[in-house]
Amino acid sequence: MTKKELVSEVIKRLKKEYPDTGCSLEYSDAWKLLVSVRLAAQCTDERVNIVVRDLYDKFPDIDALADADVNDIEKIVRPCGLGKSKAKDIKACMSMLRDEYGYRVPDTMDDLLRLPGVGRKSANLILGDVYGKPAIVTDTHCIRLCNRIGLVKDEYDPAKVEKALWKIVPPEEGNNLCHRFVDHGRKVCSARKDPDCENCCLSDICKYKP
Ligand code: SF4
Numbered sequence: 001m002t003k004k005e006l007v008s009e010v011i012k013r014l015k016k017e018y019p020d021t022g023c024s025l026e027y028s029d030a031w032k033l034l035v036s037v038r039l040a041a042q043c044t045d046e047r048v049n050i051v052v053r054d055l056y057d058k059f060p061d062i063d064a065l066a067d068a069d070v071n072d073i074e075k076i077v078r079p080c081g082l083g084k085s086k087a088k089d090i091k092a093c094m095s096m097l098r099d100e101y102g103y104r105v106p107d108t109m110d111d112l113l114r115l116p117g118v119g120r121k122s123a124n125l126i127l128g129d130v131y132g133k134p135a136i137v138t139d140t141h142c143i144r145l146c147n148r149i150g151l152v153k154d155e156y157d158p159a160k161v162e163k164a165l166w167k168i169v170p171p172e173e174g175n176n177l178c179h180r181f182v183d184h185g186r187k188v189c190s191a192r193k194d195p196d197c198e199n200c201c202l203s204d205i206c207k208y209k210p
Pocket residue numbers: 145148149188189190195196197198200201202203204206207208
């Protein structure tokens with residue numbers, strides 16, 4: 001089986017297993033997803049979803065966050081960890097959205113990468129989830145599963161895994177495939193305990209050997 005054939009089979013099976021996949025960060029506006037992805041670094045999506053409620057109670061829009069005292073943002077986002085740098089990035093990011101992008105979250109990789117605190121992973125998430133553009137989000141689940149399944153070999157650098165996946169994944173499938181890697185990583189192919197290969201829909205094609 002070539003890697004293209006392997007990924008095509010993985011896509012087919014994971015679609016069946018997780019038909020209603022999607023981003024587990026809750027948001028109602030594109031700029032709120034930017035805030036949430038910054039907070040999600042080294043934090044669970046569940047915790048981020050709780051913390052942002054308090055954040056938007058106090059700072060309900062882009063202007064409010066751009067004009068906020070960074071210490072006041074930090075007090076609220078502290079439970080997500082890395083509070084100081086996240087608060088600084090959120091304020092700077094909202095300021096740039098207002099002052100340079102007319103309150104609109106940009107829809108190109110280059111423009112997104114100019115925003116403070118936004119890396120390729122976050123930019124891809126915005127492109128895929130907000131704008132429906134081809135995107136590959138190489139988060140920890142994606143990287144672990146790609147190595148275990150055999151889509152990449154001993155490659156843990158997010159940018160390199162992304163590059164490898166672009167070569168074999170049909171562009172229109174990338175975004176939801178990555179969401180399904182998260183679903184499967186949480187439910188079956190865990191990082192914290194042994195993967196549950198006996199109950200995995202990929203067991204006969206996966207290269208993982210314990
Ligand atoms: S067979 Fe095992 S290692 Fe491979 S994807 Fe499934 S749970 Fe993960």
